[in-house]
Amino acid sequence: MEQESDDVSNIHDRFSLTLVNPGSKYFSLVGSLVVGIVIVLSTYFGYLNLEFNEFWYRIPMVLGAIAAMQLLDIKFAKKKEYSKSLHSSLFGNMLWVVTILMGILASIVLSKDTSLFFITFGMILFASFRIGLYTTTLGASLKKAWAIAFIQPLAMFLVLIPQESWIPMLSNPIALGYGFTFLIIATAWSVVTDRAGRPGMKSTHKTIQAYLASQGNDVSDAEELMGEHATETKVATFQIKLSSQDGKNEFRMVLPEIHPGPYHPVGGSNIPYLIYKNLSSSAMVMHSISDHALNLPSRNEVDNYLNNLQNFEIKEEGMKCTEPVVVQINKARVTGILFGNNPLLLLSLSPHGMEDIPNYIKKEIEQYGNNRNYTKIMTVDCHNAMGEEISKEDGEDMLKAAKSCLDSLITKDSFPIEFGYANTEGMDVWAEDIGMGGLGITCLKINNKKYFLGWADANNMENGVREKIIEDFSNNGNNLLEICTSDTHYAAVKARNRNGYYQLGLITSSDKISKWLSKIAENSQSNITSGKYEILENETKVRVMGKSIYEDYSKALDNSLKITKIFVIASLGLFITSLFL
Numbered sequence: 001m002e003q004e005s006d007d008v009s010n011i012h013d014r015f016s017l018t019l020v021n022p023g024s025k026y027f028s029l030v031g032s033l034v035v036g037i038v039i040v041l042s043t044y045f046g047y048l049n050l051e052f053n054e055f056w057y058r059i060p061m062v063l064g065a066i067a068a069m070q071l072l073d074i075k076f077a078k079k080k081e082y083s084k085s086l087h088s089s090l091f092g093n094m095l096w097v098v099t100i101l102m103g104i105l106a107s108i109v110l111s112k113d114t115s116l117f118f119i120t121f122g123m124i125l126f127a128s129f130r131i132g133l134y135t136t137t138l139g140a141s142l143k144k145a146w147a148i149a150f151i152q153p154l155a156m157f158l159v160l161i162p163q164e165s166w167i168p169m170l171s172n173p174i175a176l177g178y179g180f181t182f183l184i185i186a187t188a189w190s191v192v193t194d195r196a197g198r199p200g201m202k203s204t205h206k207t208i209q210a211y212l213a214s215q216g217n218d219v220s221d222a223e224e225l226m227g228e229h230a231t232e233t234k235v236a237t238f239q240i241k242l243s244s245q246d247g248k249n250e251f252r253m254v255l256p257e258i259h260p261g262p263y264h265p266v267g268g269s270n271i272p273y274l275i276y277k278n279l280s281s282s283a284m285v286m287h288s289i290s291d292h293a294l295n296l297p298s299r300n301e302v303d304n305y306l307n308n309l310q311n312f313e314i315k316e317e318g319m320k321c322t323e324p325v326v327v328q329i330n331k332a333r334v335t336g337i338l339f340g341n342n343p344l345l346l347l348s349l350s351p352h353g354m355e356d357i358p359n360y361i362k363k364e365i366e367q368y369g370n371n372r373n374y375t376k377i378m379t380v381d382c383h384n385a386m387g388e389e390i391s392k393e394d395g396e397d398m399l400k401a402a403k404s405c406l407d408s409l410i411t412k413d414s415f416p417i418e419f420g421y422a423n424t425e426g427m428d429v430w431a432e433d434i435g436m437g438g439l440g441i442t443c444l445k446i447n448n449k450k451y452f453l454g455w456a457d458a459n460n461m462e463n464g465v466r467e468k469i470i471e472d473f474s475n476n477g478n479n480l481l482e483i484c485t486s487d488t489h490y491a492a493v494k495a496r497n498r499n500g501y502y503q504l505g506l507i508t509s510s511d512k513i514s515k516w517l518s519k520i521a522e523n524s525q526s527n528i529t530s531g532k533y534e535i536l537e538n539e540t541k542v543r544v545m546g547k548s549i550y551e552d553y554s555k556a557l558d559n560s561l562k563i564t565k566i567f568v569i570a571s572l573g574l575f576i577t578s579l580f581l
Contacts, residue, residue, distance in 0.1 A: 008292050008550050023496050025083035028090040032070070035093040036062045036156070039100060043160060046104040047114050061159040066093070069152035076148050078139025079213055088133045089152065095129050096122040096153065099575075106579040116168075117175045119161070121578060124179025126153035128186040135190040139209045142190060149183075178578055182571065189567045196563060197556025200548065204556045214266050215494070219299070222266050226297035229549035232541060235294065237309065238378055239536040240339060242419045244529040251421040251442060252283040252536075253344070255378050258305065259356075260287075260459075261295040262545065263500065264491040268296030271305075272457055272486035273436040278306050281425055284440050284455040287383040287487040289347075289362035295545040305542050312536040316340050316375060319532050320414035323446050324481055327405045332397035335481050336405040337444075339533045341375040343409055345402055346382050346482050349394060350466045353387025356487075361395060365402045372406060376535060382484045384461040386503055418445035419531050422523035429516055432495075433502035434458055435488040439516055443524040452521055454483035456513075461485055462505030465513065472514040478521060 022028050040062050044055045066089060073085040103118030127149040134140040134148065161169060169175070194205045201207060210221035235257040243250045260271050272285040296302050322338040335346040345365065347357055362379050369377040379402075390398070424438035437457030444451045452473065466483050473480035485504060495502050505513060 008554075021087050022090070023494075025086045028083070028086035029070075031090045032066055032086065032093050033063050035090065035097050036066050039093065039097050039156075040160060042097065042100050042104065043119060046100070047116055047119065058160060062156055065155045065159050066152070069155050072151065073148070076134070076138070076140060076144065078209065079216075079218065081216065084138055084212075088130065088138070091133075092126045092129045092153065096126045098122075099125055102579060110580070115581065116165070117172055117581065118578075119157075120169045120172055120175035121178055123153045123157045124175070125182055128179075128182040131183065131186040132190055136193070136205050136208055137212055139205075142187065145190070146187075174581060178574070181574065185567060185571055185574075189563070193560045193563050196559035197552055200552030201556045204560055207553070207556065214263075217265055219266050223298035223300075226262070226267065226545055226549065227543070229546060229552070230297045230301075230543040231546045232543050234539050234541050235305075235544070237312075237538040237540070238376065239312065239534075239538075240342075240344065240378070241534040241536055242417065242421075242531050243534070244531050249419075249421075249527065249529050249531070250280075250282055251419060252279050253442070254279070254283055254285045255288045255380060256285065257288055257290055257294060258296055258542070258544070259290040259292055259294040260487050261292055261489045262297070264489050267298050267545075268302050268305075269489035270436065271296065271302060272488045273490060274302065274306055275309065276437040276457065278309055281423065281437075282421060284442065284453075284484070285437070285457075285486050286455075286484055287356075287381045289357045289359060289379050289381050291356055291359065292550065293545060293547045296542060297545045298543075301542050301544075305540050308540040309538060311540075312538040315535040315537050316342060317532060317534040319416055321417050321444075321446060321533065322409055322412035322414050323449065324451055325405050325408045325412065326481070327401040327408065329397045329401040329404070331394055332401045334398065334401040334405045336402075336409050338409040338412060338414070339535065340414075341373075342378065342535050343369065343374055343406060344378045344380070345405060346380045346484065347398060347402065348382035348384055348466075348482065349387065349390070349398070350382065350385035350461070351464045352394075353385030353460075353463050354390040354394065355388060356383075357381045357398075358390065358395070361390075361398060361402075364399055365406075368403050369406055372410065374406070376537075377406075380484060381487075382482055383487045384466045384483055384485055385463045386460055387463075415447040417531050417533060418528050419443065420445075420524040420526070420528035422520045422527070424516065424520060427516070427519070430492075431508040431512075432492050433504050433507040435486065435490045435492070437486065437488070439513075439520060441517060441520040441524045443521065443528060445528055450479065450525065452478055452480045452524070454480055454517055456483065456485045456504050457488050457490075458485045458504035459488055459490075459501045460503040462503050462510075465505035465510045468510040469514045469517060472518065473521070476518065478518075480517075480521075483517075 040059050044050045070085050070089050074080050074082055099118055099122030107114040130149045131145045134145040135142055194203055197204045210225050214222040238255045240253040254275055275285045276283050318340040325336045327334050331349050331352045333348050337344045366377050420443040423440040429438055435457035440455040442453045470480045
C-alpha cells in the first residue's frame, strides 16, 4: 500500500512536466513567428552586417516558410494534431535563435569575429530536436523522424540565407561535425528513453503519446495500454437508501469500493457523476477508503460496473437511526450515525488535510467493529482538505477517534428517521472547481433535531473552506455535520497547475459555495418526510488497474528523466565547447 502510494505520488509530481507546453496553440503560433523575426534580424545585423532595407523582404519569406512547414508537419504526426506541430515549431525555433544569439555573445566576450558556423549549427540543432520530439510525442518511427527532421529548419535556412552562401555554409566541416554529433545524440536518447520502462512497460514513448492524445479526448490508446495491465476482481458497492413510506421520495448515499480515476477523461475518472445520474440524480457518491489500484481503466469497465449497479441485495432495513456522534482527537475527527446495527463513519483531518486514507485504517476499524458485533461498518473518506499522506500520529488519532465513536454509538438510543434531500439541479451553479454532479445536501431530522450533511462532486477541498461554510451554517442556527467530496477526477477545464485539478474553493469563493449550500439546505428542509432506511450491497466483477501499473509507470518516468539529465548535461558541455571555436 505504501509503495503504491509512493508510485502514484511520484507520477503525480511528474505531471508538472506537461505544463512546459504553452496552454494555447495560438501562443505557439505567434511565438514561432516572433522568434522567426528575431532569427532574421540577428542573422543580418549580427553576422552579415547589412542594412535593414537590404534584407527586410527575408522576414515574410521566413515567416511564410514557418507557416507552410507547420502545416506540412501535421501530415507526418500520428494524430495529425496542428497544436503539437505549432508547439514543436516554437521550441525548435527557440533552440535555433538561442544558438545564433550565443554565437554573437561569444564573439563579444571572446573578442572574435562572428562565425556563420552558428547559423548552420543552430539549424542542425533544430533538426536534432525534431528527431527527439517526433519519436516521443508525435508517434513517428525513428526512420520517419530522420526523414522529416530537416524539412522545416532547412526550408527556413534556404529562404533566410542568400543563395550564394548556401553551399559554403552547408559544407562547413565543423558545423557538420558538431551538428551530426547532436543528431546521433538525439537518436541515441530516443532509443534509450523508449526502453526505459522495460520489462514492465514495452514503450515509454507510446505511453507518453497515449497520455497526450487523451488530453484531446482521444482515450482509446490510453485505455488500451491500461487495460493490458488490468486484473479482474470483485468490488463491492454499499448504499444507504432512504425512502418515504409512499416511495415518492428517495435518496441514496453510495460507497463504491472503486476509486475515481486514473485521470480525466480516461476510464472511471468521472465515475461519481455517472453513478449519481444512474441513481436519478438523488444521491451522494462518497469517497470510500480505496486507492488508485481500484481505478477502472476503460469506459467499457465503467459501463459494466454501472449496468450491474441495480443488482443489489438488501442486507438490512429499518425505521430508526441514532443521533450523530462526533469525536475529535487532535486533528482527527470522526462523525458517526448508526442505522440499525450498521454504523456510518465519516473520517476527516480538515482543516489540516491529507491524501487518501490508507486501507490499513479501514481494516482496523472494521476489525474493531466486528468484535463489537456490528453488522456492516461503512467508512467514508470525507476528502475535504488538501494534504500529504497521513502521518503515523494522525493515523493513530483517527483510529482512536473511530473506535471511540463506535463505542459511543452502541450506547445511543435510536429514533424514527425523517429526511430531506436537495441538490443544485435546476440552479444556475457552474464552476471550474465543481464536477458535473454539482452540490447536494441531506437533512436528517432525528429526535426533533435537524442535522445537515453536505456533498460536492469535486476533487478535494481547499483547506479551511469546510470550516468557513460550517461556521456560516452555525450562524444561521443550522448544524452542518460535514461536507464531503467525491474525489472526482473529472475536469471542467484543464488545470495548468502542479496538481492537475482545481480543488473546491480554489476558484470559487467559500462565500459563494456557502450561499449555494445554504439555499440547497433550505430546499432539503422543505421536503422532509418520514422514511425508512435500507442497507444495500452490490458485488460486481470488473477489471481494475491494480498496483503494478503505477510501479511500472513510475519506474519508466524516473529512468527516462535520469537518462535525459545525463544527455542534457553532455549536450550542454558539447555546446559550450562550440562557443570557443
